[in-house]
Each structure stands twice: as structure tokens, then as C-alpha cells.
């Protein structure tokens with residue numbers, strides 16, 4: 122998950138068809154309980170209209186959301202958008218709305234893992250946000266009900282960073298010497314879903330930096346930032362003590378030192 126072209130509406134709908142196809146096939150052939158909507162004993166599907174009566178604050182703008190478009194791509198399930206994540210709603214509606222009769226995926230990522238199978242694995246990697254244990258939720262960074270599911274996209278990458286710096290204030294700055302990599306977004310160096318590398322880095326070593334900074338090399342030379350780094354003692358990484366440890370920005374040196 123480094124640089125990934127943004128999906129436009131068409132590719133999204135296409136992706137939706139593909140994913141739902143997989144979903145439906147899998148329901149029949151592979152593992153019913155794993156890919157069906159979250160299970161609520163005794164409940165039937167009622168459709169989005171059955172929710173609008175009491176949750177208009179959600180249903181009114183749901184059509185703008187990524188997942189509404191996904192659901193619409195497949196007629197059969199178009200009316201069950203809410204229930205794909207919340208489980209069948211008939212008992213909840215009949216009871217006039219009780220917590221025990223509906224699933225809230227804000228409390229557990231299981232509803233999301235049903236379709237985003239790969240994310241279960243990522244969040245179980247050694248370095249990941251504590252989503253698997255329920256201390257954090259997918260919805261800290263994703264909006265299931267309104268607009269693009271990835272907060273900050275559609276607007277600017279700056280706001281996508283802001284969804285991180287709300288919690289990670291130290292990385293927010295302002296810094297006297299900025300690192301322009303930040304403009305590409307936190308995800309140019311981190312995978313917020315998890316990584317085998319410490320600090321959820323996309324690469325464990327200097328290759329993280331060389332993806333942007335390798336300005337050419339010849340035998341025995343390694344150019345980065347306009348100067349030969351081949352002689353530098355790279356004890357692990359470019360951000361090791363004494364080098365560019367102010368990697369998010371620095372108030373001391375343009376070379377990103379503390």
C-alpha cells in the first residue's frame with residue numbers, strides 16, 4: 122500500500138461488482154458464516170428504508186459514501202447496504218431500537234474483515250494500530266457513512282495527514298525546516314494497517330528514503346540529496362542518530378537533524 126491511484130467512480134463500481142461477485146460466490150461455495158453479513162440470531166434483512174425512520178442522520182447522506190456505491194453496484198444487495206455492516210435489522214426495528222439486536226462495527230472490526238479479508242492479516246502484523254484488540258476502530262480513520270471512506274481524500278492529502286496528526290501531534294509541526302515528503306502523505310513511509318517493520322514503516326532500512334532520494338549511483342557511489350553518501354557509515358538507517366533523525370521536520374537544520 123504505497124502509491125495507489127485513487128479510484129474514480131467507475132473503477133469503484135467495477136471493483137464493487139467484482140468484490141460482491143466474490144462475496145456471493147464465497148457465500149455459497151466456501152464459508153458461509155465468514156462472508157455473510159454479521160450474524161444476528163433470528164433476524165431477517167429489512168433494507169435501508171427500514172432504518173431511515175429512526176436514523177435519518179445517517180441515511181440522509183449515506184448515498185455519498187463509498188459503501189453505498191458498492192452496494193448499488195449489485196441490485197440484489199442494493200437495499201441491504203446498512204445491514205452489510207450492521208447485520209440483519211428486523212429484530213432491532215421490531216424492538217424499537219436496542220443495542221443487543223444490532224451490530225456496531227465501531228466496537229469490533231469483524232464486520233469489516235468479512236469483505237476486507239486482507240486487513241485482518243495486516244492488523245495482526247507485529248507493528249500495527251491496536252484495532253485487532255478493539256482498542257482502536259477502523260472508523261478512527263475511515264468514514265463508513267459519508268463521503269469517501271478514506272478521510273481526507275477527494276479534498277487534499279494535507280487533510281489525510283490531519284486524520285493522523287489529530288492523535289500524533291508531534292508529527293504535525295509546524296517545523297522551520299519541512300520535509301517535503303510529508304506532502305506525499307504519512308503513507309509514503311508508514312502503513313497504518315500494520316507492518317513487519319518497527320514503527321509501521323514501509324521498509325526497514327534506507328530503501329525507505331531511496332525510493333525518492335536515489336539520484337543516481339555508479340560503482341562505489343550512492344548519490345542522495347546531491348552528494349555522495351557511499352562513505353557514510355549507515356548503521357542501519359538514514360535516520361540513525363547523528364544523521365536525519367528529524368525525519369518529519371526539524372527546527373534545527375535543513376538536513377533534518379535534531
Ligand code: HEC
Pocket residue numbers: 167168169171172173174175176203204207209210211213214216217218219220223224225
Ligand atoms: C424504531 C426506531 C429504529 C429503527 C427503525 C432502527 N433503529 Fe437503530 N437504533 C434505534 C435506537 C433508539 C438506538 C439506540 C439504542 C441505545 O442506545 O440503547 C439504535 C441504535 C443503533 C445502533 C448502535 C448500536 C450500538 O451498539 O451502539 C446501530 C448500529 C443501529 N441502530 C443501526 C440500525 C440499522 C442498520 C437499522 C436498519 C436496519 C436501524 N438501526 C433501525 C432505533 C431504531
Ligand code: HEC
Pocket residue numbers: 169172173176179180183188189202203204205206207225226227228258260265266
Ligand atoms: C461500511 C460499513 C457500514 C455501513 C454500510 C453502514 N454503517 Fe453504520 N456504522 C459503521 C461503523 C464502523 C460505525 C461505528 C462508528 C463509530 O464508532 O464512529 C457505525 C455506527 C452506526 C450507528 C451508531 C451511531 C453512530 O453514528 O455511531 C448507527 C445508528 C448506524 N451506524 C446506522 C447505519 C445506517 C442506517 C446505515 C445505512 C444507511 C449504515 N449505518 C451503514 C459501519 C457501517
Ligand code: HEC
Pocket residue numbers: 128133136137140141187188191205206226232233234235236237259260263265269270271
Ligand atoms: C459487504 C462488503 C464490505 C463490507 C462489510 C465493508 N466493505 Fe469496505 N469496501 C467494500 C468494497 C467492495 C469496496 C470498494 C472496492 C475495493 O476494495 O477496491 C470497499 C472500499 C473500502 C475502502 C476504500 C475506499 C477507497 O476510496 O479506496 C475503505 C477504506 C473501506 N472499504 C473500509 C471499510 C470499513 C472500515 C468497513 C467496516 C466498517 C468496511 N469497509 C466494510 C466492501 C465492503
Ligand code: HEC
Pocket residue numbers: 122123124125230233234237240244250252257258259260261262263271308313314
Ligand atoms: C490509523 C488509521 C487507519 C486505520 C485504523 C485503518 N485504516 Fe484503512 N487506510 C488508512 C489510510 C491512510 C488509507 C489510505 C492508504 C493510501 O492512500 O495509500 C487506508 C486505506 C484503506 C483501504 C483501501 C486501500 C487498501 O489498502 O486496500 C481499505 C480497504 C481500508 N483502509 C480498510 C480498513 C479496515 C477494514 C480497517 C479496520 C480493520 C482500517 N482500514 C483501519 C488508514 C487507516
Ligand code: HEC
Pocket residue numbers: 250257261262284285286287288289307308311313319320321
Ligand atoms: C485515534 C488516534 C490515532 C490515529 C487517528 C492515528 N494513530 Fe497512529 N497510533 C495511535 C496509538 C494509540 C499508537 C500506539 C501508541 C504509541 O506508540 O504512540 C499509534 C502508533 C503509531 C505509530 C507507531 C509508533 C511507535 O512508536 O511504534 C505510527 C508510525 C503511527 N501510529 C502512524 C499513524 C498514521 C500514519 C496515522 C494516519 C493514517 C495514524 N497513526 C493515525 C493512535 C492513532
Ligand code: HEC
Pocket residue numbers: 282285286289292293302303306307308309310311320322360366368369
Ligand atoms: C519520509 C518518511 C516519513 C514520513 C512521510 C512520515 N514518517 Fe513517521 N517516521 C518515519 C521514520 C523513519 C520513523 C522512525 C524514526 C525512528 O525510529 O527514530 C518514523 C516514526 C514515526 C512515529 C513514531 C515516533 C517515535 O518517536 O518513535 C510516529 C508516531 C510517526 N512516525 C507518525 C507519522 C505521521 C503521523 C506522519 C504524517 C503526518 C508521518 N509519520 C510521516 C518516516 C516518515
Ligand code: HEC
Pocket residue numbers: 300301302305309310329330331332333334346359360365368375376377
Ligand atoms: C515520498 C518521497 C520522499 C521520501 C520517501 C523521503 N523524502 Fe526526503 N525529501 C523529499 C523531498 C521532495 C524533499 C525536498 C526536495 C529535495 O531536497 O530533494 C526532501 C528533502 C529531504 C532532506 C533535506 C535536504 C536538504 O538539503 O534540504 C533530507 C535530509 C531528506 N529529505 C531525508 C530523507 C530521509 C532520511 C528519508 C527516509 C527516512 C527521506 N528523506 C524520505 C522526498 C522524500
